[in-house]
Amino acid sequence: MDFALTEEQGLLRDTMREFVSREISPEAGELDRLSQFPSRAIQRLAELGLLGMAIPEAFGGAGLDTLGSAVAIEEIARGSASLAVTVSVTNSVCAGPIVHFGNEDQRRRYLPRLAKGEILGGFSLTEPDSGSDAAHLRTRASLEGDTYLLTGDKAWVSNVQVGHVFVVLAATRPEQGSHGLTAFLVERDFPGFSFGKVEDKMGLRSSLTGSLELQDCRVPVANRLGEEGQGFKIAMATLDGARIGIAAQAVGIARGALQESIAFARQRKAFGRPICQFQAIQFMLADMATAIDAARLLVHRAAHLRDRGDVQFTKEASMAKLFATEMVNRVAYQAVQIHGAYGYSREYPVERYYRDARVTTIYEGTSEIQRLVIARRLLESV
Numbered sequence: 001m002d003f004a005l006t007e008e009q010g011l012l013r014d015t016m017r018e019f020v021s022r023e024i025s026p027e028a029g030e031l032d033r034l035s036q037f038p039s040r041a042i043q044r045l046a047e048l049g050l051l052g053m054a055i056p057e058a059f060g061g062a063g064l065d066t067l068g069s070a071v072a073i074e075e076i077a078r079g080s081a082s083l084a085v086t087v088s089v090t091n092s093v094c095a096g097p098i099v100h101f102g103n104e105d106q107r108r109r110y111l112p113r114l115a116k117g118e119i120l121g122g123f124s125l126t127e128p129d130s131g132s133d134a135a136h137l138r139t140r141a142s143l144e145g146d147t148y149l150l151t152g153d154k155a156w157v158s159n160v161q162v163g164h165v166f167v168v169l170a171a172t173r174p175e176q177g178s179h180g181l182t183a184f185l186v187e188r189d190f191p192g193f194s195f196g197k198v199e200d201k202m203g204l205r206s207s208l209t210g211s212l213e214l215q216d217c218r219v220p221v222a223n224r225l226g227e228e229g230q231g232f233k234i235a236m237a238t239l240d241g242a243r244i245g246i247a248a249q250a251v252g253i254a255r256g257a258l259q260e261s262i263a264f265a266r267q268r269k270a271f272g273r274p275i276c277q278f279q280a281i282q283f284m285l286a287d288m289a290t291a292i293d294a295a296r297l298l299v300h301r302a303a304h305l306r307d308r309g310d311v312q313f314t315k316e317a318s319m320a321k322l323f324a325t326e327m328v329n330r331v332a333y334q335a336v337q338i339h340g341a342y343g344y345s346r347e348y349p350v351e352r353y354y355r356d357a358r359v360t361t362i363y364e365g366t367s368e369i370q371r372l373v374i375a376r377r378l379l380e381s382v
């Protein structure tokens with residue numbers, strides 16, 4: 001068993017680490033305070049070819065495999081979890097399904113522009129009344145000639161306002177439940193499309209999350225992704241891969257929290273010595289580091305299985321997401337604890353890490369949904 005990254009992946013990690021320390025981390029706190037979208041960082045990542053990290057080279061992307069993408073997302077999240085989710089979403093739940101389920105025309109129309117960072121993408125499954133129970137959404141799509149008319153409200157969509165194209169799930173045959181859903185590539189300029197409210201979130205404050213309002217939104221048949229009725233399976237398969245990205249994001253946030261904690265514990269004095277000399281602090285640091293490494297191993301295993309291409313990885317992706325996202329909440333909690341009252345102040349990055357960590361057990365499938373997915377696979381295999 002080889003736990004080492006390849007030379008190429010190691011180089012990617014080192015390059016990203018240096019880039020994030022130099023260009024992302026210094027501005028992340030201020031952008032969070034101002035709830036400002038990191039446009040400059042997005043531009044820089046585009047120049048590095050990383051906005052299309054998972055897009056094949058034939059379409060202008062970096063052509064990274066899942067493991068390479070996980071390495072990059074972890075590094076970005078260490079500096080800015082908001083930036084990491086923006087990049088992860090546009091790659092894994094927008095470009096990803098176009099790569100895997102799109103036809104040649106759709107790939108040619110969208111992938112090169114996504115890869116260059118000319119446009120960003122998003123994914124829209126959730127609605128005000130359907131989150132975990134994804135099959136029972138209310139948005140309807142009906143075919144009229146060569147155009148589908150989509151009507152419904154979508155909620156909690158990442159990259160609203162800045163996104164250009166969204167993978168939208170709608171029911172073409174509502175009576176057929178999960179078998180009646182269809183996926184569409186919906187552009188912001190299509191008639192009947194508008195952005196709704198932008199959420200005022202607890203964390204990830206420099207990423208944009210909000211609603212889409214579709215009112216007889218006109219989507220050409222050429223923008224149907226896959227066949228009618230395939231939408232649920234496309235969404236689930238997409239989320240299988242994307243959950244690895246969210247798990248990597250969690251590992252990155254946790255690493256940031258640990259690094260800040262080590263630095264703080266070295267310089268903060270109590271009872272006449274640096275607090276890192278107290279066993280209570282050392283044990284917390286040791287537990288944090290161990291949990292982070294365990295989570296990363298699960299992330300890399302899931303990524304490795306996905307990259308093999310010939311095995312099921314749904315359970316392993318859910319395990320990585322479940323473990324890593326629960327882990328980052330514990331680690332961020334401990335980081336604040338080590339900082340004491342300073343950890344409760346916006347002056348210190350751990351306060352941001354603590355808020356940013358919270359959503360990871362919720363989006364792209366709650367921890368409860370991950371347990372359900374894992375348990376179903378376990379019971380099927382016996």
Ligand code: CAA
Pocket residue numbers: 089123125126131132133134135156157158178232233234236237239240314362363364365366369372373
């Ligand atoms: N890959 C391919 N097909 C799959 C699949 C997978 N991973 N999982 C299920 N399917 C198929 C099943 O095989 C089944 O097919 P058949 O009927 O032909 O046998 C069909 O889909 C229905 O499956 P289930 O009966 O398991 O469906 P369910 O209604 O019980 O739902 C669920 C399963 C796991 C609860 C699912 O609804 C789910 O994952 N919910 C959570 C949704 C989610 O993660 N939402 C987050 C949205 S994205 C986001 O967070 C915003 C953002 O931008 C960050």
